[in-house]
Every structure is written in structure tokens, then in C-alpha cells.
Amino acid sequence: MKTLNLLTLLVAFVFISCKDKHEFGDLTPPSNVNASFSIVGADNTHPHGDGTGLVNFVVTAQNAISYRVDFGDGKTEMAPSGKIQHRYTKVGTNKFTAVVSAVGAGGSMSSVSLELEVYSSFSDAEAENMLAGKNVGDTKTWYWAANVAGYAGLGPQESGDNGEYGYPAWWQATPFDATRTCMFENSFIFTHTANGITYKQTADHVFIPGAYAEVLGVAKDQCHGTDVVPTITGEKQVSFVPSTSKAATQGKYNNKAYRGTAIELSNGGMLGWWVGASTYDIISLTDTQLIVRVMQPNSQYAWYHIFTTTKPSENNFTNLVWSDEFNKAGTPDATKWTYDLGKGSNGWGNNELQTYTKDPENVKVENGVLKITAKADGSGGYTSARLKTEGLYGFKYGKVEIKAKLPAAKGTWPAMWFLGNNFATDGWPKCGEIDMLEQKGNKKTHILGACHWYDTDNNHQGDYDKETEFANTSADFHIYTMTWTEKKIIFAVDNQNYFEMNNNDKLPFNQKFFLIFNIAMGGSLGGNVAANFTEDSLEIDYVRIYQ
Template identity: 40%
Template sequence: MKKYIKYFVFLFALLAMSCQKEDYAFGAIDTPTNLKITAEIVGKTAEMPYGDGSGKVNFKATADKVISYKYVFSDGGSENAPNGISEKRFNTTGINKYTVTVIAYGRGGVATNITMEVEVFSDFKDEQAVQFLTAGTSKKWYWAAAEVGHLGVGPNDDNVDKNWIPDYYKATPFEKAGSPTSSCLYENVLTFSLVDGQLKYQLDNGGATFFNAAFEAIGGGSSGSDACLAYDASGIKSVLLGPSESVVMKNPKHAEQTRGTMLNFSDGGFMGYYIGQSSYEILSITENRMTVRAVMGGNTALAWYHTFTTTPPNQNPTTDYTNLVWFDEFNTDGAPDPSKWVYDLGNGDNGWGNSEKQNYTNAASNVVVQGGNLKITAKKEASGGFNYSSARLKSEGKFDFTYGKVEVRAKLPIGGGTWPAIWMLGANYATNAWPACGEIDIMEHVGNSQNLIHGTLHYPGRSGGNANTGSKTIPNVSTEFHVYKAIWSPASVKIYVDTELIHSVPNDATLPFNKDFFLILNVAMGGTFGGAIDSAFSQSAMEIDYVRVYQ
């Protein structure tokens, strides 16, 4: 029995110790009392009982046993105010009544609140912006699709260097063109009108709106991506101007970064791209160009940027480029100009990936400037362990470019197995392996199909034997000079011989043809495209009169 008593006492002691360890103290719980709120309408006088038109009201809350306060305003705003003081600007034009609720928090998380009403006058005006928007009557605006960053997104935070620019993403020119999932964006017509002194707005979306993926369900979509969806955006909206209170306005240089004027659209109005927002901050505006910024609905960490002009975008422009930016006329005899060209040497990996039979050199017997022409000569001779020699020049690291017109006046080699090419390769090929880097073949010719010129694009899904290609028979390509040309724009890549179009491919953001490429000139022998080499072949050259690039 004594043993049991000892065990019982010992167990009781353990339980007592355990209970002591779990005896947490929560501290006092204090409910704030005596909560009061005062409101000072800025500029209020007997003659101006609703203030001076600034829309500003200074609030002060006091209470006993309080830790912090929060203000909730009926216009949708809210503010934490540890000391109970808040300066609020109400932006709706005219005399308007607002409800203001103050929540006072005490120890233990308990809270109490009080509500009051204020009636405030706001007469914010930006008459110049209205004039720019409407030209005094009515004006149509369109996406500035030809500009880099006409659509973009960036942070909405206190980073003063980046919170006023699309730092995360900038659309390339006409990026959304050419695709049924996005091209509807450029069909938008935004009309601002002045009707009896009131600013009005109407969006003609052509029947479809480009939705941000986060809001595509509103248009009936479920793809998980941005998409053009049928949507009725008709109806005239009222537009109220107001002063901006964005993070940009808090920047030290905000006067250089934003106009500080808000466009507030009624009835869910929006400016073309659906991001769940109806309030846009004008960053800049002139008679023919406007950039706005809008915080994304449902994600206040992001701000979207839209740029518009008064010129309608042409999604399928006949683009030409006339400013000569780079060239080689090959007027100096000797080796090619080292400031413009470098060499690929050897036979590459598996014959440059095509089972080619030549060894590339930089010997004068294979590549030389002579008599006003560059001559790249393929020869039947032992070279580097192969039975043929030739040369391959490229502008990589010397001249890379995005978009433009390339013209190469050339006379092609002759003979079964010859495979001359004038082409371009994506400059990021080392980190974005072919075909993801993209390839534009301005001219390819094989001696086994004399006079048949090929123009081809290689990219994911369309490469190698499945490349996107066109061809045309051109007389006398090995006895006469012809101009082989590519016009490469955000909307398309068009390939010509002289003035004859032989192939055209629409360009869009899904393709790799919206970044830097460099030029390549070479004559290969045999391989998967060059085919069987004529046993009688001894040597033949591609002669190039000039290479010119315009932008």
C-alpha cells in the first residue's frame, strides 16, 4: 500500500508541474472607450461651407485605452492611422456627402467604432487635359501599337526608380497583332467627347475585348491566358477627373513622372485592355499621344501602362525601311573587313548539324574581296580532314539588329552539291538553342535544283524538314546578279528576289523574330539539303556585290 501511495504522490507532483508549465498568461483585454472624431474641412468658411474645392478634410480621432486606429471611407479608401490623424482628399467633382468610419483597436484585439458624415466640395480641373482628350468636341484614340511598351506592367510600390515605368514587361511593336487570341486589342477605338461641358467616353472594341488572364471568366474564357473574348463594351460612360494619390505622386520627382490627373470612368468603363480597373492616372498627354497608368484590379502590387495615339494602327503594314544603318560595299581588295565580319571555321558538329562535307577556312583561296565583290569559293581539295573547302562569314558581335530591310546583291555558284546561303540567326542561340533562337533564310539555293530559290523561317514547331518555306524559280541565278531581300517587321517577315515576293510569314509575340539577329554568308557542300555532289565539281563561287541593312 505504501508503494501505491508513493507512486500516487509522485504522479500528482508530475501533473502539478505539467499544469504549471501550461498556465499561459494572456494579459489584460481593454476595450477602447470615449471614442471621438473631429473633421476639419480645409478652406471652410461661412461663404464656403463645403471647403475651398480641394476636397481635403483633416480628421482626428481620440479614445481611451487605444493602441491604433483605422479609417474607412465610403468612396472605397481606407487608411491605418496609429496616432488617429488622417488627411483625406475626396475626388468626386461637386458637393458630395461621404460616410467616414473610425475603428479604434485596444489590447487583446478588441475594437470599437464610430461613424460620421462629411459634405465636401471638390472642383478639381484639368482643362488642358480635357482639350487634348476631346479637341473641344470629340476625338478618337488608338493603341500606339508601333511603340515599344505601348502595353506594359511594373511594380506598384515605393520604389521611386521603378514605380512609374513598366519595369516588368514592355510589349514589342505590334506584339499582339497577327494572332486571334490578341489582335483584337488593336481594333479598339476610344472616343472622348465633351457634351454640355461634361466629359464622356465610349469604347468601340469591335465586338471582342482583350482580357487579362485574371479576368477572362468575365468574358466567358477559361484558358488561363490573356485572350480576346466576345464582350459588349458599348455604352457612353461619364468621366470624372480627379487628383491622383498614387505611389508615383509620393516620389520626389513626381512632377516629371506623372501629370497627376485621374480619369475615373462610370459603369465599369475601361481603356481597352481588361484589368478590372476603371480609374487611370494620366502620366503624360499631348494633342496626339497619351500614356496612362492603372493599378490592376485584385492585385495592387501591379500597375499597367497603356500608350495611345490619334493615328489608327495598321496590323498588316507594308513596311519598308529606308535609313541605311549598316553596309559593306566590298570596295577594298583583300580579306573581308574585320570590323564587320568574323569567321566560322571547321566542320562544326556533324557537318554543322546538316552532314555537310566542307571544311570552312579563312584562306584567301576560299574568301577574298576582289574587284568590288566578295567571293566565297567552294573547292574540291583536301582540307581539315574533308574533301572540300569553303568559307562562312558572319556579323555576330559586330552587327546584331532587330527589324529592318536586308539587301544582298549576289551571283550564285553552280554545280551539283553546292548549297549557298544568305541568312540570319538569332543572336541568343548560345543560350536559346536552335530552333528556339529562330532562323531567317533570305536565300538558299542547291545546285541540284538550279535556279530554284528558297526563302525559309525556322522556329519551334516549324524547323528542319518542316520549316516554313516558300520557293520560286528565278532565271540565271548563277550567271547574273540578283538582289536577295528580306523585309522584317513586327508584323511579318517577307522575302524577295529583286522585286518578286517569294515568301511571307506573319510575325507575332509567340515567334522568336522580335529580337536581335546577325547575318551569315556561306557556301556549303552536300549535306541534308545540298544533296549529292557532282563528281565533276572542282570549284565555284558565290559573288556578292554588297550587303546593306536599312531600318
């Protein structure tokens, strides 16, 4: 054992009061600080240890009420008893300067420094690379896999003859549990630096389950901030160490053994769920999924977490059920599209000026895109096209993705929208109308989303719309999406939401709808058509529907 008595560093505190006299008691700093360390496994043949990286520290002092150790590797811990074991994880033989402080009344401290050289042989480079990226400077962000049953779970630490200590035998969270939505705001960023892996979480709160909330004396099963858990924020160092728990060495999760590696987060770090511990057994790890287990101190509770690199959506529509990629030149696919033709009644109900045709000069597939072209007919009128899937395809709920470029000419009114399948029998607005995208003829730097229906409670038309500024819609292709569920209808462009409306069972938006693409001329939203207008097009690269 090595013992060092070094220069004592005294921290004095001066308290000044303008009017009142305060008594703080004896502020005599600790004295006679004696600190020592012993490297586990060190002998004449292996002076720097057995490769575990474990070092035992012992410190004593007069007038000390606790002790603090800065281990010199970015980690600091309190040691109330004056004894603490620490694992150094930097691979190889490395030198460290540990600062050991005796803490006295009022926060006064006396410190000594210890120079040590430790050998650590454990390494899991594959885990480091999958967690943070292979190269220095790489960063990976992880999220709660909230769409998966058991993204949070609970089981025993060691009990259970049937192996229950290796998996969440007692409880598993259901996907998108409404009582834990505050958790899902958080994300977890791991960065590969020249000195190892660092970690931080993005939210300033963590979830505290009831079992540990009772220990802290705070409200159960909800998120708490830094007033309860001061160590939430800030960058943490990530260490990779051998797993030593019974679950990691003997247990199985989904009938597979644990990885055998644990991660330690410095300075009280946690992965969005606080139970008083910062060491996580890695159960399994891939480039896109992380499953870990953390043991709550002084209990039999072991908590399980599942994370993913893709932020899940409560409406995780990923199954492609219908699409048109417009790869075949010529007329649009007749198995998918039909047409509205003519001038309609009262200009299609909006005083529109165009006549719809299915002529190639108004609608065709060319160079991998659908082109709907509005044209001046030379006689003061206009022709255009209106395609629809009515009678061929309808759907209820899902995600619609359309890559499109809008016309730029004044007076053009492009639209990508939907009507209820009952349009032919019940008419408008009882069938419901979803306008995923419209653009006014005189506001080409704006886009518009809207829904229309028949308000049965008040016996009149119901409407909700929202207009948003969005430039370059006519110069470039953009990706427009609609996410439609029994609870909400959301429109977005390039992942930026521009419309959101609540859905409910009183509205008609809980039945199948069909799709419509068109360009109108003039009318209620098209406005005045430019006098020199000749033609302009709505171009659609693809349309995809997921459920």
C-alpha cells in the first residue's frame, strides 16, 4: 500500500452580512489528511495491477464529516466512510492524478494529490463503435423504443430459481404508455472523442418510478427535474467494464446470454430513468438497438430499458400499402387513376375557370414524374386535369407521402386532397374533405392545409384551415406528408408540421377516403389569373401510402 501525506490545500469561506449577524459554528478545515491507495492484483511482477483497473482508496482526517475523490479520469465520487473502490477503464497502463479531499463543516476542504499508474485490459471496441460511431467525432442519438412492449421493465435482481433475475419478469411497459409521455421527449447522445465516449441527455428531467420515488420522498411515476436529481445535466464520461451481476453472468434475456459488458456513466449520469445507479449491464447491442439493465441500490429491483436510433412515432406507419412511382411514360396507370372531366357545376363549386380533360397536353407521365398542366386555350379559357382514385382505391388512417413541385404562375390553384368514399351517395360536405396541400394563386410563398365537414351538432358546414409561409415550393421538389389517425390529422412539409387538427368520432374522418390531384384556375383560392399566362404544371415524383 502506498501512503502519501502531501501539502494540504485549504479552502476558506468568508461570510459577510450587512445588517444581521449569522452563526455558522466551527469552520475549522479538516487537518492531517492521510490518503492512500492500493491497486488490485498489484505485485512485483504486475506492479500496475491485474488488468481489472480496480483501485481501493482510503482517506482519514481530523475534523472531516465526509470525503470526496476526483479520480483523475473525469469521474468524482463522495466517500462518506473514507473508503471507496474505483475502476479505471482506459485500456493499457496509464497515469492518473487523483485529488482526495476531506470535507469539513460549512464546506471547508483540505486536499491531497495521489499519483498512480494503473493497468486496465478490458475492452469492448465493438460496443463503443455501435453506441457512438466508429470514428472520432462521430455522434449517435438514441431514443426510448416506446413503440415496443417492454421498453421499460422490472424484474428481481437475483431471486427466482427459474431465471427471472435475467429478464423483466414482474412488469413490462405497454407501447406509448400515456402515463410516461414525459419520458419520450428525451434523447440520449453518445459521442466518440479522442479520449473515449461521452454522453449527455437532451431533456432536463428524468422519469422516477414509484419504487425509487418512495426512497426520495417525491411524487411517484412521473418526471422530475434537477431540483430532485441535480446530476441530470452536463456531459458524462462513459466507461466500459466487465459485467459482474448474476443476471449478466448466469441469466438470459429472450433465451440469449448477456453481452458481458457494462457501461458506467460518470458523475451520477442516467439514461432518462433514475433509480440511484449509473452502471448498466448491456444485455444486447446492435447499430440500431440497445437493451440494458440497471439495479436499484438497496433493493431487489432491476430495471430494464430498450432504446433505438430511430425516434418512434405513436403512429408508426411503415407498411407500404399503395403507391405510384410514375416510372412508366405515357398516360397515368388506369388501374390506379380515373378523372373528373368538364367544367363542373358552378365552376366546381368555387367559380373556377378551367375545363378538366384527360388529354396528354394536360396530364401525362414524363421523365419519371406525373405532370398535370394547366394551359390557356387561346380563347380566353383554360384546360387542366383532375386525377382521382375514386372507385379504385380508398383507405382509412395511415401516412401519405408525396414528393411534388408546385406551379409558380399567378392564378394557379394546385391541390393534393381527399374526399370520403361516400361522396357519391352522401355528397359534400357530409363525406368530409381533407386538403393535405393547397396553394393560393396570389401567395406562392405560402401553403395551406384544411379540413371540411358537416357539423351535425349545429347543422352547418364545419371548417378548419391553417396557412403557413414556405418558400421555393415552385422551384424545388419537397416532400409533403399527412399522418392520419383516429386522434389527429397532421400535415408536414420536409418534416416541418404546418397543420394539426384533432379527430374524433363525431367527424367524418374515420372512414375510407380517396385521393385527388389537380390544378384549378382562378376561383375562390386561385384569384385573378395573370394576363400573360400560357401554362404551368404540378409535378409529382411519387405518392406512397403507409399503414
